[in-house]
Amino acid sequence: MNTTRRTVLKSATASGVLAGLIAAGALRPTQVLAAEWNKAAFEAHDTVGALKGIGAGAPADSKDLILKVPDIAENGAVVPVDVISNIPNTTSISILVEKNPSPLSASFDFANGALPEVSARLKMGQTSLVKAVAKADGKFYTAQKEVKVTVGGCGG
Amino acid sequence: MKYSIAVVAMLALAVHPASAQNKGTAAKKVAKPPAAAPVEEKDAATLEFEKFRAMMEETNPAELFEAQGEEFWKNKRGHNNVSLAESCDLGLGVGVVKGAYVQMPRYFADAGKVMDVERRIVWCMINKQGFNEADLMKRPFASDSHTPEATSLVTYVAGQSRDMKFAVPLKDPHVKDVYEIGKEVVNYRAGPYDFSCNTCHGTDGKRIRMQNLPNISTHRGATSAVMGWPGYRMTGGVMLTQQWRMGDCFRQQRFPQPKYLSDTVTSLLTYMTANANGATYKGPGIKR
Amino acid sequence: MADPMKIRAQLKGDVTEIRVLMGHAMETGQRKDAAGKTIPPLFIQSMTVEVGGKKVVDGQIGTSVSRNPVFGFKMKGAKVGDKVVVSWVDNKGDKRTDEAAVA
Numbered sequence: 275m276n277t278t279r280r281t282v283l284k285s286a287t288a289s290g291v292l293a294g295l296i297a298a299g300a301l302r303p304t305q306v307l308a309a310e311w312n313k314a315a316f317e318a319h320d321t322v323g324a325l326k327g328i329g330a331g332a333p334a335d336s337k338d339l340i341l342k343v344p345d346i347a348e349n350g351a352v353v354p355v356d357v358i359s360n361i362p363n364t365t366s367i368s369i370l371v372e373k374n375p376s377p378l379s380a381s382f383d384f385a386n387g388a389l390p391e392v393s394a395r396l397k398m399g400q401t402s403l404v405k406a407v408a409k410a411d412g413k414f415y416t417a418q419k420e421v422k423v424t425v426g427g428c429g430g
Numbered sequence: 431m432k433y434s435i436a437v438v439a440m441l442a443l444a445v446h447p448a449s450a451q452n453k454g455t456a457a458k459k460v461a462k463p464p465a466a467a468p469v470e471e472k473d474a475a476t477l478e479f480e481k482f483r484a485m486m487e488e489t490n491p492a493e494l495f496e497a498q499g500e501e502f503w504k505n506k507r508g509h510n511n512v513s514l515a516e517s518c519d520l521g522l523g524v525g526v527v528k529g530a531y532v533q534m535p536r537y538f539a540d541a542g543k544v545m546d547v548e549r550r551i552v553w554c555m556i557n558k559q560g561f562n563e564a565d566l567m568k569r570p571f572a573s574d575s576h577t578p579e580a581t582s583l584v585t586y587v588a589g590q591s592r593d594m595k596f597a598v599p600l601k602d603p604h605v606k607d608v609y610e611i612g613k614e615v616v617n618y619r620a621g622p623y624d625f626s627c628n629t630c631h632g633t634d635g636k637r638i639r640m641q642n643l644p645n646i647s648t649h650r651g652a653t654s655a656v657m658g659w660p661g662y663r664m665t666g667g668v669m670l671t672q673q674w675r676m677g678d679c680f681r682q683q684r685f686p687q688p689k690y691l692s693d694t695v696t697s698l699l700t701y702m703t704a705n706a707n708g709a710t711y712k713g714p715g716i717k718r
Numbered sequence: 719m720a721d722p723m724k725i726r727a728q729l730k731g732d733v734t735e736i737r738v739l740m741g742h743a744m745e746t747g748q749r750k751d752a753a754g755k756t757i758p759p760l761f762i763q764s765m766t767v768e769v770g771g772k773k774v775v776d777g778q779i780g781t782s783v784s785r786n787p788v789f790g791f792k793m794k795g796a797k798v799g800d801k802v803v804v805s806w807v808d809n810k811g812d813k814r815t816d817e818a819a820v821a
Contacts, residue, residue, distance in 0.1 A: 311763040311809075316780040344482045346475055348640070349664035349718050352784045354485040371782060375748065380779040386795070388767075388774035389733070393790035395486075397746070397782045424475075424640050489726075491786035494741045497722050574743070574757075667744075667785030 316378050321370055321405065324378040325414075328368050333407050333414035336361060341406040341417045350398040350423035357392050359408040359415075364390035366409040372418075373402035398423050475640060483716060492585055492662040492714035495577065495669045499586025502579050503527070508559025518554035520547070520587065531591035532711050535700040537604035544608040546699045548673045549691045551583045570690040571677075572668040584671050585660045585714050592713035596656070598704040605700060608693075612701025615694060616646065625683040627698075631655070641718065652705030658715025665718060672699055725818035727769075727802045734796040734820055736767060738789045738804050746781040762806045767791060769820070770800040796820050 315327025325331060342356035357367050367390055368381040379396050390408065398404075398421060405418040506513045520530035521538070535546040541553055555561040572581050599605050616627040623629075627646070630636055634651070636643040645651035660671045676695045680687050688694045724739040740762065747759030759781055767775040774793050796802075798820050805815040 311778055316778070344478055344485075346478045346482075348479045348482050351667065352486065352664040354482065356790075374782050375746075376780055376782065378780055379782045380777060382778075382791075383776040384774065385776070386769075386772040386774045387793045389792040389794065391790075391792050392775075393788075395784040395788050397744075397784055489724075489737050489739050489788045489790070491739060491741075491788070493724050493739055494722055494786060497724065662786075 312381070315381070317376055318378065319376060321372050321377045324370055324376070325407065327378065328381060328407070330368070330407050330409070330414040330416075333416035336408070336415035336417060339406055339408050339415050339417040341404065341419050343404050343419050343421050345420075346422045346424060347398065348424060350400070353396050353398050353404075353421055353423075355394055355396055355404060355406075357406040357408075359390035359410070361390075361408055361410045361415055364408045364410040366390075367392055368407045369394065369396065370405040370407065371396060371398055371402050372405060373400055374398065377405075476642065479640070486664075486716045490662055490714065490716055491667070492589075492660070492669060492716070495582045495585040495660075495662070496589040496714065497586075498577075499579075499582035499584070499589075502583050503586055508555065508561045510558065510560035512559055514551070514554055514559065514583070517558035518551070520550055527587055527590040529591055529594050531588045532594045532596045533599060535605065535608065535696055535703065536599050537602050543693075544604055544696055544700060546672070546696050546703075547587055548580060548584050548671050549696055551587065552580050552691060555580065567690055571674045572670055574666060574668065577669055581660065581669050581671055585669055588660055588711075588714050591711050594711055596653075596703055596706045596709050596711055598700065598707055600704050600707070605704075608697050608700045609704050611693075612697035612699075615697055616701060621684040623684055625685075627679065627683075629683075646702050646705065649705055649707075649709070652702045653709040656703050656706045657709070657712060658717060661715045661717035663717045669714075670717070723804060723806075723814060723816040725802055725804050725816055727796070727800075727818055727820045729796065729798055729820055732794055734769070734793050734800075736769075736791045736793065736802060738765075738767070738787075738791075740765075740787045740789075740804075740806060740814075742785070742787060742806070742808065744781065744783055744785045744787060748781075759809060762787065762808045765789070765804065765806040768801075768803040768805075769793060769796050 312327060315324050318324040318327050325333065338360040340358040340360065343353065347353040355369055357369060359367060364384070366381065366383045369379045370377045371379055374397070380394055382392050384390050401420065401422045403418045403420050405416055408415045503514045515525045517524065519538070520527065521533055521536045522530050531547055534550065535544050537544050538550065545553065552566055555566060556563050566580065569576060570578055570580070572578060600609060616631070619626040619629070630638070630643050631646045631651070634645045634648070644654040646655050656672070659675060660669060663670050673690065673695060676698055677687050722741055726737045728735050742762050743760050744762065745757050745760040747756070749757045751757050761781045762779055762783070765777045765779065766773055775791050777789070779787070800820040801817055802820060803815060803817045805813065807813040
């Protein structure tokens with residue numbers, strides 16, 4: 275139904291073309307929909323690498339960073355995660371799943387009145403620690419919790 | 431890591447009521463809950479699953495399929511280029527969708543059969559819109575890469591009965607007959623395991639791995655069995671209908687799988703849905 | 719093709735709750751199909767939320783976000799009727815933008 279529109283958009287935004295335009299100075303990065311995807315962080319295979327990728331190094335534990343996850347997830351394909359930061363001047367929140375093949379799941383920057391809060395649903399391959407990382411005034415903070423992933427029955 | 435109920439129960443055993451009184455209010459508070467609430471009612475995992483479901487149902491991807499189904503319902507389609515909205519009667523008059531789902535299965539004189547919602551929609555697609563029957567039978571259920579139009583249509587129609595009460599017209603003798611057949615089907619034992627539906631779904635308190643198995647002969651069990659269908663299944667992230675669910679139960683019993691939209695499945699759905707009559711339907715749900 | 723996007727933005731007190739439901743396969747690149755062939759990765763990489771013409775959320779996501787992603791955000795300063803625009807781009811360059819109004 276919207277195939278035509280999508281095809282046009284697709285060809286116009288294929289990443290190669292986009293990179294070319296940026297390189298040629300035809301398009302300033304600010305005109306692009308969003309910042310370039312942080313490949314190094316998202317493709318890191320361990321938490322240390324992922325944290326390094328987002329510039330977090332060794333974040334400090336914080337009680338003001340609230341991470342809400344189920345203790346036991348009914349299905350690892352869809353694990354609801356809520357993160358709320360009560361740390362003043364929080365500008366970004368990232369979520370990591372320690373035992374996933376690529377631990378970094380998502381990273382959000384907030385501006386123009388957005389509260390430092392996000393809810394998302396993640397895939398978890400197995401029981402693992404889930405970690406939230408917040409950035410405030412250039413410093414990084416973290417909170418973590420374990421989510422047990424169960425094996426299913428016949429699917430309701 | 432919080433098996434709160436189990437922990438509380440253990441504390442209750444460890445702290446004798448007499449000594450608890452001497453230990454001040456903190457110990458008393460801990461010791462009290464098990465006395466008030468029976469521990470066996472719901473285990474910690476079940477409670478956690480319910481919390482999880484509630485979080486999931488706040489925003490259910492089933493909405494995407496409802497939206498698509500609405501387009502399929504309203505747009506002129508098929509060989510005859512007519513819409514279902516202007517040609518399909520779900521029992522309450524041509525084009526009437528509101529409340530139709532909770533009053534099905536029901537008898538349709540034009541087809542001479544009792545039909546559940548999916549069967550009726552596909553019947554309309556074939557007989558009103560002119561879709562090819564063989565095409566619709568080929569891949570009736572959703573996979574990773576394909577959601578049948580009938581599935582989205584069922585999801586849309588079901589969504590239009592949200593917060594309404596199940597009211598399968600059992601007074602209609604046609605429907606009552608099919609209900610009685612359904613009752614026989616759930617008791618029919620066969621296959622290499624000599625299973626019937628009732629082997630797992632005929633008594634209270636059974637479960638498979640972490641999932642409770644509803645007793646479909648009771649109002650409460652039947653309600654929990656029909657609630658949440660059609661359902662967005664977390665495993666695989668696909669939208670599935672009760673036709674799929676029934677077929678898969680047959681597979682799990684090691685029975686030959688029924689033909690898509692068979693009389694047998696309609697009879698089962700009639701039996702279960704009518705047993706849930708009076709319960710309020712919450713709309714398309716989330717399934718494991 | 720669960721393609722559409724659903725956006726709900728509701729003002730409660732002085733906080734606007736924004737919930738977004740996106741239709742996307744979110745393939746990890748680690749699954750195999752029935753024939754044993756690896757299914758190539760296909761996932762949303764970035765998403766933005768703009769309210770009243772200003773970008774409020776700039777997100778980057780990876781393969782471990784669930785199929786048909788759901789996100790929730792909150793903000794202050796929006797009013798009823800403000801336009802909420804949500805966009806995403808996936809790793810193949812496919813993109814989609816939808817909008818709704820704060821209710």
